Amino acid sequence: NAGVMQNPRHLVRRRGQEARLRCSPMKGHSHVYWYRQLPEEGLKFMVYLQKENIIDESGMPKERFSAEFPKEGPSILRIQQVVRGDSAAYFCASASGRNTEAFFGQGTRLTVV
Amino acid sequence: QQQVKQSPQSLIVQKGGIPIINCAYENTAFDYFPWYQQFPGKGPALLIAIRPDVSEKKEGRFTISFNKSAKQFSLHIMDSQPGDSATYFCAASMTSGTYKYIFGTGTRLKVLA
Numbered sequence: 121n122a123g124v125m126q127n128p129r130h131l132v133r134r135r136g137q138e139a140r141l142r143c144s145p146m147k148g149h150s151h152v153y154w155y156r157q158l159p160e161e162g163l164k165f166m167v168y169l170q171k172e173n174i175i176d177e178s179g180m181p182k183e184r185f186s187a188e189f190p191k192e193g194p195s196i197l198r199i200q201q202v203v204r205g206d207s208a209a210y211f212c213a214s215a216s217g218r219n220t221e222a223f224f225g226q227g228t229r230l231t232v233v
Numbered sequence: 234q235q236q237v238k239q240s241p242q243s244l245i246v247q248k249g250g251i252p253i254i255n256c257a258y259e260n261t262a263f264d265y266f267p268w269y270q271q272f273p274g275k276g277p278a279l280l281i282a283i284r285p286d287v288s289e290k291k292e293g294r295f296t297i298s299f300n301k302s303a304k305q306f307s308l309h310i311m312d313s314q315p316g317d318s319a320t321y322f323c324a325a326s327m328t329s330g331t332y333k334y335i336f337g338t339g340t341r342l343k344v345l346a
Contacts, residue, residue: 124276153333155334155336160339161339162239162322162336162339163277163322163336164336165333165335168333211277222334223279224269224276224277224278225276226274226275226276227275
């Protein structure tokens with residue numbers, strides 16, 4: 121999973137600020153999944169994207185959260201007006217195809233103060 | 234119906250023991266069941282995975298047992314070592330769709346030296 125790069129590894133934001141989390145998939149991978157892990161809990165699916173398309177966003181909160189995976193550059197998970205409850209580890213995973221195994225990055229740990 | 238229930242929440246064994254972690258699911262459309270290992274501060278790493286057409290799969294010291302009729306599967310770690318101390322997650326997905334995983338809540342394993 122070292123091939124999936126997430127940055128920053130740690131992010132501290134004050135309530136009301138915006139958080140931008142980046143995920144660079146493994147070389148040759150055009151499919152990206154985002155998951156959120158709250159303390160002491162399992163990972164919860166948020167969104168699945170292919171290049172320039174959102175395929176499944178059934179796990180995304182309806183407000184303040186958005187994701188993109190542009191033709192060039194990393195996938196971005198954006199959280200506007202962060203609240204304390206957004207504090208969590210956010211993981212992305214990438215895959216080479218729709219029906220192939222996904223590999224996880226090391227995560228971004230967001231702390232909202 | 235989308236849940237995967239995992240037990241126990243935590244487990245302590247002596248070195249050389251065989252910890253067993255159990256998971257149960259409801260959705261019979263699930264057809265891919267991976268186990269992930271996660272060390273503190275790291276992303277989940279795939280350990281071993283099974284599909285419902287087999288009842289057991291071994292990779293090194295890790296074995297998955299699968300009971301399709303009971304909708305249960307379990308992870309056994311043979312000859313456990315202190316280096317196996319980590320959090321283990323089971324997951325399920327429908328690979329006819331994507332690798333969007335439903336994760337269990339995790340089992341924190343500690344192997345005593």
